[in-house]
Amino acid sequence: MKTVFILGAGASFESGAPLMRDFIPVAKKLQERNVFGASHAQIQDVLNAAYRDLRTVQAKASIEYLNIEELFSAIDMGAMLGVFGSRDPKTLEDLRRAVRVFIYRTLEETVRVSRTDRKILPPSGYGELAQMTFEKLKESVRHGRRDVSFITFNYDTCLEFALVRTGVGIDYGLSEPCLDADEQQYQIVVPVMKLHGSINWTRCPQCKVIVATEIDPWRRAHFIDLLDHAKELKLELGSRIPMKRHGCGSALDPVPMLVPPTWNKASDSGALKEVWRRAAQELARADNIVVIGYSFPATDTFFRYLFALGTDSEVHLEKFVVINGEHGSETVPRFAKLLGPMSQRALIPHHFVFAGASAQGVIRDVLQG
Numbered sequence: 001m002k003t004v005f006i007l008g009a010g011a012s013f014e015s016g017a018p019l020m021r022d023f024i025p026v027a028k029k030l031q032e033r034n035v036f037g038a039s040h041a042q043i044q045d046v047l048n049a050a051y052r053d054l055r056t057v058q059a060k061a062s063i064e065y066l067n068i069e070e071l072f073s074a075i076d077m078g079a080m081l082g083v084f085g086s087r088d089p090k091t092l093e094d095l096r097r098a099v100r101v102f103i104y105r106t107l108e109e110t111v112r113v114s115r116t117d118r119k120i121l122p123p124s125g126y127g128e129l130a131q132m133t134f135e136k137l138k139e140s141v142r143h144g145r146r147d148v149s150f151i152t153f154n155y156d157t158c159l160e161f162a163l164v165r166t167g168v169g170i171d172y173g174l175s176e177p178c179l180d181a182d183e184q185q186y187q188i189v190v191p192v193m194k195l196h197g198s199i200n201w202t203r204c205p206q207c208k209v210i211v212a213t214e215i216d217p218w219r220r221a222h223f224i225d226l227l228d229h230a231k232e233l234k235l236e237l238g239s240r241i242p243m244k245r246h247g248c249g250s251a252l253d254p255v256p257m258l259v260p261p262t263w264n265k266a267s268d269s270g271a272l273k274e275v276w277r278r279a280a281q282e283l284a285r286a287d288n289i290v291v292i293g294y295s296f297p298a299t300d301t302f303f304r305y306l307f308a309l310g311t312d313s314e315v316h317l318e319k320f321v322v323i324n325g326e327h328g329s330e331t332v333p334r335f336a337k338l339l340g341p342m343s344q345r346a347l348i349p350h351h352f353v354f355a356g357a358s359a360q361g362v363i364r365d366v367l368q369g
């Protein structure tokens with residue numbers, strides 16, 4: 001039985017990442033506390049775009065200007081059209097870069113990795129999921145199969161960090177492996193398809209490929225190196241990109257490869273096609289699909305088509321489990337609509353929190369079924 005997990009922002013909420021609809025107010029508060037250092041001006045530029053420029057747009061058209069997915073999509077589209085409120089069109093390319101900085105820096109300042117005196121711990125909820133994945137894969141690899149894969153909309157790397165800390169390597173489906181050779185040494189590897197990019201991905205301007213840099217920045221850190229740090233560590237993979245070089249010797253684009261959920265030609269997302277194709281293949285082979293913390297927003301028409309075309313296969317969908325937190329009931333009709341009449345029977349919604357024991361029990365049952 002093959003299980004495909006689909007993860008959204010709700011899965012990283014307990015690790016500190018803001019939900020999409022809270023993202024901009026959270027960043028605004030951090031900006032007021034002056035935490036962004038060298039990115040201060042770019043963060044302010046994006047806050048102005050939301051609170052000043054888009055707010056006026058909203059009077060005449062309904063764009064949720066405080067939702068980061070909507071803001072990101074609007075900026076990307078605005079840069080393509082050369083229109084964004086009263087802004088000088090010449091500044092719109094800078095704004096496009098700034099919104100990517102806004103996203104990765106906010107995630108760096110909010111996602112927290114805890115540690116004890118001796119050990120760095122995987123983020124909340126993900127640790128247990130990674131352990132169950134490890135056990136399932138250990139068994140299925142023996143039979144020549146890979147019975148688990150992940151599709152994620154998250155820009156953060158909480159999932160991958162938990163997996164590598166548990167002994168499972170990551171296959172991002174990119175044309176080349178992670179730059180950090182230590183990430184390539186795993187016996188057990190799981191596909192992780194990141195449909196909207198990742199804070200540890202960027203582009204080599206020379207080779208025009210997407211490059212993943214690293215996943216675990218503390219792999220070689222001795223415990224003594226960590227003693228200076230606070231009890232909670234920050235996963236600053238985006239900020240570390242400028243320190244890396246591609247295999248060809250070129251400097252990498254210092255801004256991570258992140259794409260907005262709306263699918264348009266403005267986002268130079270052509271290079272992500274391979275990842276999307278792999279995701280469709282994974283969906284086609286799924287017996288079970290488990291959705292965690294993904295609310296299937298209206299902006300995500302792209303996923304609707306990916307899902308429809310991807311699941312059009314001979315494999316019968318056994319279970320479509322949705323774990324969407326205490327307030328997840330509003331998302332259930334959206335998933336019911338996504339599933340055709342043939343698959344609607346498979347839908348099993350749960351309003352559990354990802355890191356809680358109930359959700360973990362549900363996941364275990366699916367993997368063992």
Ligand SMILES: [Zn+2]
Binds near residue numbers: 207246248249
């Ligand atoms: Zn290169």
